[in-house]
Amino acid sequence: MAADFSPIPGTARMTDVAKAPVPFDLSTLKQNWRQRILAMRAAGVMPIIDIESNLSENLDVQRFARQMDAEGVALIAFSGIAAGRGWSDAARYAVAADPWRYIPTGDGGLPPDWKNNPMDFARITKERTVSDGYPLMGEYEFRHYPSPDQIQRGNTQRDEDLPIDSPAGHQLFQFSAESGIPFEIHLEIEDQYLAPLEKMLKQYPKAKVIWCHLAQMRYQSRNTVYGPDYVRKLIDQYPNLYFDLFSGPPDHIYPGSGEYPGKYWDRTTGRLLPEWAKLIAEQPWRFMTALDLNPFIMNAFSRKVGMQRAVLASLPEPVREIVAYKAAWKLLFNEDF
Numbered sequence: 500m501a502a503d504f505s506p507i508p509g510t511a512r513m514t515d516v517a518k519a520p521v522p523f524d525l526s527t528l529k530q531n532w533r534q535r536i537l538a539m540r541a542a543g544v545m546p547i548i549d550i551e552s553n554l555s556e557n558l559d560v561q562r563f564a565r566q567m568d569a570e571g572v573a574l575i576a577f578s579g580i581a582a583g584r585g586w587s588d589a590a591r592y593a594v595a596a597d598p599w600r601y602i603p604t605g606d607g608g609l610p611p612d613w614k615n616n617p618m619d620f621a622r623i624t625k626e627r628t629v630s631d632g633y634p635l636m637g638e639y640e641f642r643h644y645p646s647p648d649q650i651q652r653g654n655t656q657r658d659e660d661l662p663i664d665s666p667a668g669h670q671l672f673q674f675s676a677e678s679g680i681p682f683e684i685h686l687e688i689e690d691q692y693l694a695p696l697e698k699m700l701k702q703y704p705k706a707k708v709i710w711c712h713l714a715q716m717r718y719q720s721r722n723t724v725y726g727p728d729y730v731r732k733l734i735d736q737y738p739n740l741y742f743d744l745f746s747g748p749p750d751h752i753y754p755g756s757g758e759y760p761g762k763y764w765d766r767t768t769g770r771l772l773p774e775w776a777k778l779i780a781e782q783p784w785r786f787m788t789a790l791d792l793n794p795f796i797m798n799a800f801s802r803k804v805g806m807q808r809a810v811l812a813s814l815p816e817p818v819r820e821i822v823a824y825k826a827a828w829k830l831l832f833n834e835d836f
């Protein structure tokens with residue numbers, strides 16, 4: 500694939516350059532991003548916007564720019580990792596070092612900051628989103644089981660359990676409803692969490708929520724409700740609810756349960772099950788590609804892109820580019836690409 504869709508950054512370390520001024524100059528950045536998407540399309544590449552990844556200021560932006568170009572990943576919603584500092588500003592460094600490839604996104608609601616003091620982190624989020632002009636807030640972990648890479652590293656501490664209708668949850672929903680800025684949630688799919696989520700969606704119909712990781716179920720026995728029909732019902736009922744499509748590979752087994760968590764896959768074909776493909780094809784503006792990157796799994800980048808391309812290949816041709824990048828563009832910038 501062509502590797503000259505956009506300039507390669509002049510430095511590998513993003514912190515070698517000054518942070519981007521804020522509020523972000525989104526109109527100039529959008530011109531870069533639009534050009535990059537158009538260049539990929541002209542080269543016959545389906546551009547992908549990754550709507551959900553947590554990356555740090557240690558990312559080698561030169562090397563990663565080449566990897567993104569090679570895989571046809573147009574843009575990554577770059578969400579920094581506060582890592583105990585209250586806020587990271589990593590997205591400001593990323594955008595300054597490479598104004599072609601990253602959509603600045605607020606820091607994710609990750610431990611320890613969010614876990615130790617959710618109200619404080621929600622307050623900082625609101626302040627920074629207003630002052631810096633982030634078009635998207637990061638992924639907030641409400642119910643979150645330890646991730647597979649953490650279990651591999653022997654770290655089972657990240658077992659988050661903050662109710663979606665906790666005071667900090669209300670802060671985020673209310674702020675999103677008032678500002679129109681979307682935010683992302685990680686909420687394990689389980690019967691017990693559905694009613695509180697729906698209660699919040701009902702109370703804040705204008706809040707723009709991306710529920711991350713469509714159909715990722717780590718414990719099937721805790722689920723009797725969620726499936727394509729339930730998601731269809733949610734989409735019909737809640738006009739500002741969206742989903743990210745990240746999933747591990749079809750044969751991935753969650754080490755905590757010994758089960759296949761990727762419920763939308765047909766494991767024999769490596770494509771979407773027809774009922775999930777049908778749902779996404781009916782409502783393509785509600786679904787977005789996502790890579791769910793974090794600094795520990797960067798060597799899985801190509802594989803993760805491959806998974807999202809397998810999702811796109813399962814969809815009818817006319818909706819693929821909506822799910823790949825147009826739905827994200829529309830949600831973040833309130834305009835059609």
Ligand SMILES: [Zn+2]
Pocket residue numbers: 638684685711712791
């Ligand atoms: Zn997540």
